[in-house]
Amino acid sequence: MKLLLVEDQEDLATSIVSFLIATGYRCEWACTYQEADSRISMFSYDCALIDIMLPDGSGYQLVRNLRKYSPSAGIIVLSAKNSVDDKIKGLDLGADDYLPKPFHLAELHSRIKSLWRRRQMNGVMELVFNEIKIIPDQMVVEVHHTPVILTRKEYELLLFFITNQNRVMLKEVLAEHLSGDQAEFFNSFDFIYSHIKNLRKKLLDQGCADYIQSIYGVGYKFTAL
Amino acid sequence: MKLLLVEDQEDLATSIVSFLIATGYRCEWACTYQEADSRISMFSYDCALIDIMLPDGSGYQLVRNLRKYSPSAGIIVLSAKNSVDDKIKGLDLGADDYLPKPFHLAELHSRIKSLWRRRQMNGVMELVFNEIKIIPDQMVVEVHHTPVILTRKEYELLLFFITNQNRVMLKEVLAEHLSGDQAEFFNSFDFIYSHIKNLRKKLLDQGCADYIQSIYGVGYKFTAL
């Protein structure tokens, strides 16, 4: 679970980030509109916490951009301006929740959890794609009703594919999604090839069709054709 | 854009369906839980409008199942019971929006649009030019509803043509667009001719007209004449 916090007040930001990391999330921090925007366009996040008031731009624009680049990401708007208009505006632009400042960290955590539950994984007890069944809560994958043991990366890869079925996934996006560390630089996509191969093998060994389509020079597409 | 309306009141349903079809959507209608559930598991929809109160089951279960089978579909819950609890419950199960009955059809339309905008990329998800359809998200090209396999350069060429239709494209511009803007010193346009020819062939083989018009000494124009 990878979060992005956009917040210009450094002390507040660090306390939020350290809390979230302690709670078990991966969390990155952007303190300006510029930085947030470039991160959004370069990396993928499961959820973003966006402060509306930024020194060099409006958080609303970030909401819009994030929706564009990561349509499946969750967005929580943070704002000191506790006005209904702000809330409406944020939600209209594609935010999922609104949290007026100041707030308790526990409250934030609960919002993130509930948003995440709502958005996909945990709220849904099962994801089904033809003969493949995923039970996100338990990190269990079944093919033809028999369980398949996947490693974490393989599991995340499959989950990412299934929640983005029929969409072309750039190698860069997959690599960024799988690699734990943000600043990590990829000089090669070999490890993607490797995970793809292992995942394919485990699925095929259970008599599953090969839904992972390679797109030369671009990436992969998970599709039922 | 393919919708599923789940609603047991026949008069209301028909008026909604005819409105949506008139507005330009493809819309199917299920009047019972059973019918809706089997449609959900058999077909795929971009968005579902689900009435919670059904004669033979609960719409909540439909929300859950739809999330399971089509995690990327949008879900709008319709309910006469305008209680906060219902709303929360629907959203928690994975719905994206909640619309209390009665509602204006225009309001419904606006919700669908905004949901779609929020879920998918801002706007363009299909480009259509006569018998040619391009789905950029999927990097898929269809002619007469049958897919055509293009290489990356061919795909980029076609996309470039279609987004610049009726405009004369200089060979230099095409070359620069295709050769990844590396100040590539192409002393010949042979590779353009080559790609044009391959693209033409693949399209013609599917019974597509030749929209690529050569302009002697200048370049090409993609036009419907």
Place this chain on the structure above:
DNA sequence: TTTCTTTATTACAGGATGATGATATACTTA
């Protein structure tokens, strides 16, 4: 017409990319 220039077609070699298996490093867990 003839001649020159531009485009179309064909064929193919070299290069880029992906698949696979083996190996080394990092990480977990007992």
Place this chain on the structure above:
DNA sequence: TAAGTATATCATCATCCTGTAATAAAGAAA
């Protein structure tokens, strides 16, 4: 700590793509 697993990298092979060159055809100009 060591054993065992997961992950990243390397080496190799297979595959596909792309630009080029050679040739044919078509357009422009005389």
